[in-house]
Amino acid sequence: MTIASAAPPRLRRMTQSRWAPWLYLSPALITLVVWIYWPLVDAVRLSFYQWNMLPNSPQLFVGWDNYQRIFALPKFWQALRNTGVYIAGLLPLAVLIPLAIAIYTHDLPARSRNVYRAIIFVPMIIAPVVAAAVWRWLLDPGYGLANQAIKGVGLEPVKFLSDPKVAIWTVILITGWKLMGFSTLILAAANANINPSLIEAARMDGASKWEVIRDVRLPLLSSTVLFLVVMTILLGAQWSFTYINVLTGGGPLGSTTNIYYLLWDFGFSTMSVGWGSAAAVILFLGFGALAFVLFRLIDRYSFHDN
Amino acid sequence: MNRKSFLLGALALTLAGPALAQTMAPSVDQPVTITFYNYNLGSAGIGAEATKKLLNEFMAEHPNITVEGVPYSSADGSRIQADLAAGLPVDMVQTVFSDLDFAVHNWGAKALEDIAPADEMAAHFEGMSPNGLKLGVLDGKTYGLAYTFSTPILFYNADLFRQAGLDPDSPPKTWAAVKDAAIAIKEKTGKEGFAAGITGPSAADWLFQGVVRSNGGEVISRDRKTLKFGEPEAIEAVAMLRDLHDAGVYENLDISGAMEGMAAGNVGMYLQTSAVQGVLVAGAKDKFDLRASTMPSFGEKPVRPNNSGSALTIHTADPVKQRAAWELMKFLTSKHGYTIITSEIGYLPLRTDIVDDPQYLGDWVKSHPLVQPNLEQLAVLEPWDPMPGPNYRQIVKTMMDAVEMSVFGGADVAATMADAQANAQALMP
Numbered sequence: 001m002t003i004a005s006a007a008p009p010r011l012r013r014m015t016q017s018r019w020a021p022w023l024y025l026s027p028a029l030i031t032l033v034v035w036i037y038w039p040l041v042d043a044v045r046l047s048f049y050q051w052n053m054l055p056n057s058p059q060l061f062v063g064w065d066n067y068q069r070i071f072a073l074p075k076f077w078q079a080l081r082n083t084g085v086y087i088a089g090l091l092p093l094a095v096l097i098p099l100a101i102a103i104y105t106h107d108l109p110a111r112s113r114n115v116y117r118a119i120i121f122v123p124m125i126i127a128p129v130v131a132a133a134v135w136r137w138l139l140d141p142g143y144g145l146a147n148q149a150i151k152g153v154g155l156e157p158v159k160f161l162s163d164p165k166v167a168i169w170t171v172i173l174i175t176g177w178k179l180m181g182f183s184t185l186i187l188a189a190a191n192a193n194i195n196p197s198l199i200e201a202a203r204m205d206g207a208s209k210w211e212v213i214r215d216v217r218l219p220l221l222s223s224t225v226l227f228l229v230v231m232t233i234l235l236g237a238q239w240s241f242t243y244i245n246v247l248t249g250g251g252p253l254g255s256t257t258n259i260y261y262l263l264w265d266f267g268f269s270t271m272s273v274g275w276g277s278a279a280a281v282i283l284f285l286g287f288g289a290l291a292f293v294l295f296r297l298i299d300r301y302s303f304h305d306n
Numbered sequence: 307m308n309r310k311s312f313l314l315g316a317l318a319l320t321l322a323g324p325a326l327a328q329t330m331a332p333s334v335d336q337p338v339t340i341t342f343y344n345y346n347l348g349s350a351g352i353g354a355e356a357t358k359k360l361l362n363e364f365m366a367e368h369p370n371i372t373v374e375g376v377p378y379s380s381a382d383g384s385r386i387q388a389d390l391a392a393g394l395p396v397d398m399v400q401t402v403f404s405d406l407d408f409a410v411h412n413w414g415a416k417a418l419e420d421i422a423p424a425d426e427m428a429a430h431f432e433g434m435s436p437n438g439l440k441l442g443v444l445d446g447k448t449y450g451l452a453y454t455f456s457t458p459i460l461f462y463n464a465d466l467f468r469q470a471g472l473d474p475d476s477p478p479k480t481w482a483a484v485k486d487a488a489i490a491i492k493e494k495t496g497k498e499g500f501a502a503g504i505t506g507p508s509a510a511d512w513l514f515q516g517v518v519r520s521n522g523g524e525v526i527s528r529d530r531k532t533l534k535f536g537e538p539e540a541i542e543a544v545a546m547l548r549d550l551h552d553a554g555v556y557e558n559l560d561i562s563g564a565m566e567g568m569a570a571g572n573v574g575m576y577l578q579t580s581a582v583q584g585v586l587v588a589g590a591k592d593k594f595d596l597r598a599s600t601m602p603s604f605g606e607k608p609v610r611p612n613n614s615g616s617a618l619t620i621h622t623a624d625p626v627k628q629r630a631a632w633e634l635m636k637f638l639t640s641k642h643g644y645t646i647i648t649s650e651i652g653y654l655p656l657r658t659d660i661v662d663d664p665q666y667l668g669d670w671v672k673s674h675p676l677v678q679p680n681l682e683q684l685a686v687l688e689p690w691d692p693m694p695g696p697n698y699r700q701i702v703k704t705m706m707d708a709v710e711m712s713v714f715g716g717a718d719v720a721a722t723m724a725d726a727q728a729n730a731q732a733l734m735p
Binding site for chain 1: 700
């Protein structure tokens with residue numbers, strides 16, 4: 001303090017004006033650099049090394065080896081296809097059904113609406129591993145409740161988790177069941193935010209209930225819907241990770257493996273940081289490109305009230 | 307931080323330098339705490355209780371030594387690796403045999419020959435099964451002592467055998483006989499003929515190695531440089547399993563599905579580690595006649611099973627801690643230790659002389675006849691080969707994915723196995 005006050009007033013003001021903004025910004029900037037940019041740059045660097053994260057073992061430069069090995073994995077392309085299936089399967093569950101629920105429940109009396117939405121939202125707050133364990137009991141081919149019911153009506157029990165053709169849809173349904181509450185919440189909030197005078201005006205013009213939804217609500221909800229679509233495409237396969245890990249371990253015959261699970265499986269089971277980083281860089285670039293396209297689409301197609 | 311740990315390491319090296327052989331202290335005179343990474347402690351089952359009991363007994367006998375049990379998951383060694391990377395002391399580990407190579411080269415597992423006095427080792431190894439001792443040997447040195455290990459057992463449901471018109475007193479000894487029996491069971495009783503824990507997410511490759519070896523093949527060459535699971539003997543072994551599947555008697559059940567199916571009496575034969583015996587016995591009690599036989603052979607070729615399970619490895623470089631860990635290792639692999647391990651956790655005794663001794667396992671073995679094929683196989687047991695290099699788990703996965711695709715996925719066996727071998731060979735160090 002004494003040094004500062006001893007300095008000529010003019011100089012101090014100049015220094016302040018030059019450095020003060022950076023000083024104020026520095027906590028945020030430092031956090032950003034330390035937690036986001038530096039790890040990103042370091043991941044790119046490490047993706048060219050073979051190292052197991054032990055301080056006493058050397059980092060071995062291996063060039064493009066890690067990338068080549070990932071692309072040479074026989075399961076890589078299967079996992080990529082499965083990722084597409086996951087996204088396609090999750091879209092109706094994470095967007096369409098919640099949209100219908102949000103619009104439908106909007107007109108219910110406040111009390112029953114809240115009860116209903118709470119029921120829909122409950123799966124969201126159950127811990128994923130617990131949910132997975134409960135689903136495993138329900139779906140067990142021998143004594144599970146689902147198969148008891150199927151056997152009850154005289155049908156063959158379904159191997160929900162061990163039939164390669166069925167397992168991926170089982171995981172998709174469980175993931176979707178878990179997500180539905182979240183999407184419903186977001187859409188219901190957006191729906192409630194629609195200016196009532198617009199609806200009122202449409203009604204006065206003689207619009208039917210369906211016409212109000214089609215011409216007023218849906219266009220005004222479009223940016224939220226597109227946001228959820230983008231979230232599902234970018235993160236959908238990731239949300240199923242817990243269920244894959246607990247319920248199927250990627251099997252049977254790799255039928256439920258998706259790109260996140262595969263790369264985690266190969267990259268992290270030995271803490272091989274090179275594989276893991278290369279996998280992360282591939283995902284970053286791939287989904288980064290996808291996100292770029294999707295956000296351009298959002299800008300183009302979403303409709304704003306004002 | 308790095309420099310400090312380097313200096314400490316260098317210091318430890320110079321201290322250890324003069325006595326290059328047998329670095330451990332002669333005794334523990336002051337209180338010392340060692341960590342013991344143990345995966346039984348991480349499970350809620352009976353293994354944890356028995357392990358705690360053994361550790362408490364040990365600490366009562368050695369008041370200077372405190373053992374801190376650290377639970378970890380055997381499915382991935384990330385806890386150990388993370389703790390090592392963080393500089394936490396990892397003094398002794400219950401290491402899965404397939405991790406042994408990695409434990410030696412990356413987690414600093416010490417060869418007993420380098421740290422323990424030769425006479426003490428010789429005295430302790432007295433009475434141990436020579437085959438069992440070989441299990442923890444890598445590159446000519448003993449890095450681990452077999453701790454909780456078991457052999458592949460063909461469990462079978464004698465009631466289903468009778469219903470299918472088979473003789474439960476002469477269980478199938480060859481794979482051809484397994485196929486015939488399985489078809490008979492499937493046709494006459496409508497139940498699953500055969501199940502096995504060879505493939506699946508948590509199966510690793512131990513059972514598969516034994517199947518290939520029994521057909522005169524091996525999954526990796528003796529010099530541990532070349533993978534061989536794409537060679538004719540291995541392909542023939544996989545094709546045999548495929549044939550069982552094609553015959554409709556070997557379904558791709560997941561591990562728990564197969565085990566629960568067997569325990570519920572819905573499966574005729576089940577090839578799996580003897581470690582699941584407890585679950586099966588509990589399921590079969592008062593419901594059906596559960597019996598056990600040795601692993602099937604390929605015709606006249608000798609059965610060459612290998613073990614599953616874990617070894618004890620010492621990782622600490624501190625002479626006093628090494629002594630403490632060695633004392634713990636000796637205690638856990640003593641006659642008393644194996645008695646608890648066998649009777650309360652469900653594994654095998656490395657000391658065959660306690661089996662008939664009424665003071666140890668004598669009475670228990672008499673009342674548990676299912677352990678008999680296990681003891682028979684101890685005489686022909688071979689080591690579970692750990693895959694080398696930092697990518698060892700990826701090698702195992704590549705191999706086992708190919709096996710699963712070949713047996714259950716309808717893929718061409720020879721081409722799939724050869725392809726996987728080429729891919730995995732690229733991951734070898």
